[in-house]
Amino acid sequence: MLQLRSLVTADGTLELSLAEVETPAPGAGEILVRIDATPINPSDIGLLFGAADMTAATVAGTPDRPVVTAPIPPALMRAMAARVGESMPVGNEAGGVVVAAGEGAEHLVGKTVGIIGGAMYAQFRTVRARDAIVAPDGVDAEAAASCFVNPLTALGMTETMRREGHKALVHTAAASNLGQMLNRICIKDGIALINIVRSAAQAATLRDLGAAHVVDSSQPGFMDALVAALVETGATIAFDAIGGGKLAGQILTAMEIAVNKTAREYSRYGSAVHKQVYIYGGLDTGPTELNRGFGMAWGIGGWLLFPFLQKIGAADAQALRDRVAAELTTTFASHYTARITLAEALGLPAITGYNRRATGEKYLITPNA
Amino acid sequence: MLQLRSLVTADGTLELSLAEVETPAPGAGEILVRIDATPINPSDIGLLFGAADMTAATVAGTPDRPVVTAPIPPALMRAMAARVGESMPVGNEAGGVVVAAGEGAEHLVGKTVGIIGGAMYAQFRTVRARDAIVAPDGVDAEAAASCFVNPLTALGMTETMRREGHKALVHTAAASNLGQMLNRICIKDGIALINIVRSAAQAATLRDLGAAHVVDSSQPGFMDALVAALVETGATIAFDAIGGGKLAGQILTAMEIAVNKTAREYSRYGSAVHKQVYIYGGLDTGPTELNRGFGMAWGIGGWLLFPFLQKIGAADAQALRDRVAAELTTTFASHYTARITLAEALGLPAITGYNRRATGEKYLITPNA
Numbered sequence: 134m135l136q137l138r139s140l141v142t143a144d145g146t147l148e149l150s151l152a153e154v155e156t157p158a159p160g161a162g163e164i165l166v167r168i169d170a171t172p173i174n175p176s177d178i179g180l181l182f183g184a185a186d187m188t189a190a191t192v193a194g195t196p197d198r199p200v201v202t203a204p205i206p207p208a209l210m211r212a213m214a215a216r217v218g219e220s221m222p223v224g225n226e227a228g229g230v231v232v233a234a235g236e237g238a239e240h241l242v243g244k245t246v247g248i249i250g251g252a253m254y255a256q257f258r259t260v261r262a263r264d265a266i267v268a269p270d271g272v273d274a275e276a277a278a279s280c281f282v283n284p285l286t287a288l289g290m291t292e293t294m295r296r297e298g299h300k301a302l303v304h305t306a307a308a309s310n311l312g313q314m315l316n317r318i319c320i321k322d323g324i325a326l327i328n329i330v331r332s333a334a335q336a337a338t339l340r341d342l343g344a345a346h347v348v349d350s351s352q353p354g355f356m357d358a359l360v361a362a363l364v365e366t367g368a369t370i371a372f373d374a375i376g377g378g379k380l381a382g383q384i385l386t387a388m389e390i391a392v393n394k395t396a397r398e399y400s401r402y403g404s405a406v407h408k409q410v411y412i413y414g415g416l417d418t419g420p421t422e423l424n425r426g427f428g429m430a431w432g433i434g435g436w437l438l439f440p441f442l443q444k445i446g447a448a449d450a451q452a453l454r455d456r457v458a459a460e461l462t463t464t465f466a467s468h469y470t471a472r473i474t475l476a477e478a479l480g481l482p483a484i485t486g487y488n489r490r491a492t493g494e495k496y497l498i499t500p501n502a
Numbered sequence: 503m504l505q506l507r508s509l510v511t512a513d514g515t516l517e518l519s520l521a522e523v524e525t526p527a528p529g530a531g532e533i534l535v536r537i538d539a540t541p542i543n544p545s546d547i548g549l550l551f552g553a554a555d556m557t558a559a560t561v562a563g564t565p566d567r568p569v570v571t572a573p574i575p576p577a578l579m580r581a582m583a584a585r586v587g588e589s590m591p592v593g594n595e596a597g598g599v600v601v602a603a604g605e606g607a608e609h610l611v612g613k614t615v616g617i618i619g620g621a622m623y624a625q626f627r628t629v630r631a632r633d634a635i636v637a638p639d640g641v642d643a644e645a646a647a648s649c650f651v652n653p654l655t656a657l658g659m660t661e662t663m664r665r666e667g668h669k670a671l672v673h674t675a676a677a678s679n680l681g682q683m684l685n686r687i688c689i690k691d692g693i694a695l696i697n698i699v700r701s702a703a704q705a706a707t708l709r710d711l712g713a714a715h716v717v718d719s720s721q722p723g724f725m726d727a728l729v730a731a732l733v734e735t736g737a738t739i740a741f742d743a744i745g746g747g748k749l750a751g752q753i754l755t756a757m758e759i760a761v762n763k764t765a766r767e768y769s770r771y772g773s774a775v776h777k778q779v780y781i782y783g784g785l786d787t788g789p790t791e792l793n794r795g796f797g798m799a800w801g802i803g804g805w806l807l808f809p810f811l812q813k814i815g816a817a818d819a820q821a822l823r824d825r826v827a828a829e830l831t832t833t834f835a836s837h838y839t840a841r842i843t844l845a846e847a848l849g850l851p852a853i854t855g856y857n858r859r860a861t862g863e864k865y866l867i868t869p870n871a
Contacts, residue, residue, distance in 0.1 A: 382789075413798075421791070422790070423790040424789045425746070425790060426581070430804055432804075433803065434802065435799055437798045
C-alpha cells in the first residue's frame, strides 16, 4: 500500500514522497480500514510541511510516485531538530470501510467508520476498534472522514466556555468549515456566538447560515460593532484561529470596554471580570501583539483538542463523540471544495491550494479512488 | 487632618492637592491610626497620576498646600471617564500607631500596626481592627508600613507556583524591593528562583543577597543563560513586572527549549508541559509581543494580589498574613531610599523621582513628621 511521508534532512531539506509499505494486519481488538477519504486540516499542515518554504518547492519522481523537495530556512532548522532523519507518516483523521478485523472486532467488518490517530494519508490504516466512530447507516466515508478534529474542536469550545464559567462565545476566522459547524452547534444549543470574519463575503456566508452576530474586521467600524455585540451577548471568552497580529488583543480590549459599560464605579485595575482568549490556530504566523489596555483580569493561551479531551476525562469525551455520531450529517457535516489522490496531494497546484488555508476551502484526499 | 487627593477634570487635567478633612472617629470594631509611614508602591502610581503626562506637570499653591496640575493626552481620556470629577484619596498601605479605638478594639490603643485599604496618604485613617496586622514588640511604623502589598504579593507568587503545579519560579525586574523579598522567601523555603535583571549592577545586588540563579537580559548570552537556568531548575512559571516588549515571550520560548531538551520524541505541537507567565506590573507600558515559538501548551495573563487572596479564601490568606507578621523585620523587611512629607510628595523633585519607578528605589511618605 501507499503511505505519504514527510522527511526533514540534516542539510535543511523537506522531502515529501509516497512510500510503499506493507498493509498492516489487525490484531485483537483492532480493525483494518480502507481509507476512502481523509481531509487536509490546518492541523495537518504543520507536520506535513514543517518549517519549509513551500513557495520554493519542486517536484521530481514520476506522476505516480512524485517526490517534493523544499528548502527549510536555516534559522528555522533548530525547531526541526527533533524530527531530522525520521520519515514521518501524516494525516490526523479519515473515513473508510472496515475490510478486516482482529478478535473481538469482527462485527465491524463492512461498516463505514471515522478514525483518528495519524498516518491517515495512506491506502489502509489499522486502529483500535474502540477508537473508531461507527457511522450511522446511510452515511458514507466522506461524511465520516471529518468526524473528529473539527466536530470535537467545535464542541470543545462550547464545553470550555461552560466549564470556565462564561456564557457566550467569540470565534475568529468564523466562516471556516469549523466556524460554520460551531455556528450550527450554537444555534442548536442556544449559545450566543459572535462570529468575527475578515471580508464582506464571509459575513454574508454566515448570515445566510443564520448567524445572529457577525462582525467584519476589514470594516472601519469593527471595534464599535464588536463592543456592541459583546454588550448584547456578555461574551468573555474567545477562540482565535489567527494567532498573529492585534486581533486577540483587540478582542480583550473590546471585552473590557463592554464589561465597563455596566460597571458602577471606577477601578484602577480595570474590571474584575476575567476575559480569556484561546489561540488554537496560526493562520497569521506573525507575532501576537497585546497593548494590555484591558485591565488585569485577562488571560491568553494556547488551546489544543487532545489535551482538552484528556482533561475532561474518558466519559465526558465519549459523550461528545456520541453526539458527533448522532448528528454527523447535520450539525457536524463538512464540505469539501477539492478531491485529490495521494499523488495529486504531492503536486504543486494542490500544495499551493491547500497551503493557502483559505477560509471555506477544504481539500479531501481519496487514497483509493 | 490632611489627605492627599487626585482629581481628573472633564477638560483633561489631573489635579493633585492636599485636602483638609475631618479626622474620622472609630466605630465599633474599628481603630483610628496615626499614619507615620506610607510607601509609594508602583501599584499606587496608577491611581495617583492616572493617564497624565507628568513630564508636563506644574506646581502652584503654597509650600504647605501645593497643587499639582498635569495634562492628560486626549486619546487617553476615554480610559479616565469613570473617575472624572471624583476627588479620590490615594495610598494602599501604611504603618502607624493606634490612637483611638471603638468598642471591642480598645486593647489595640498604643499598638503599632500595618494597615491596608486605600486613602493612606493622609495623617490619620480609620480601619476595621481585624484588617490590621499588629506589629511584634520592637517593630516600628516604618517596618510595618509595607507589610501587605509586597510581602503578600511575593508570597502570592510562591503560593500560585505550588497551587498550579510548578516546582520553580522565574521573576523579572528581580532586584526590586519585591524581588529581594521573593529571593529571601525562596532561599528560606528551598524554592529554586531564577532572577532576571536588566543590568550588571542589579545582578551583583542579587548575588550578594545569596541568589543562586541570576540572568541579565542586557547581556548578549541572555537566552542561553536563561535556558540553562531553566533546565537546572525546571521552572515553568514566571511573574513579570515589566509587561511590555518581548521578555514574556522570550521566557516562554526559553521554557519550551528547556523542556524539549529532555523530550524523547518529536511533537508537532511542541511540548505538552504547560508554561505560564503572569504579568503583575507594567514597567514597560508598550505592547507585549509574543512570537508564539513555544508550542501550544502556554498561557499568559494578568495577576493581581486581591483577586488572588479572594480565590484562596480567608483562612489561607490569614495564614500568609500571620507569616508576614512573624518575619516582618527579616524575610519581609523593606528598604526606603527617600522619606518625604505629604507636601513634598506633591513637589516636582519627588514626583520625578518616584515616577521613575527605578528598581531598588523606594519612597516613603511620613504624613506626621
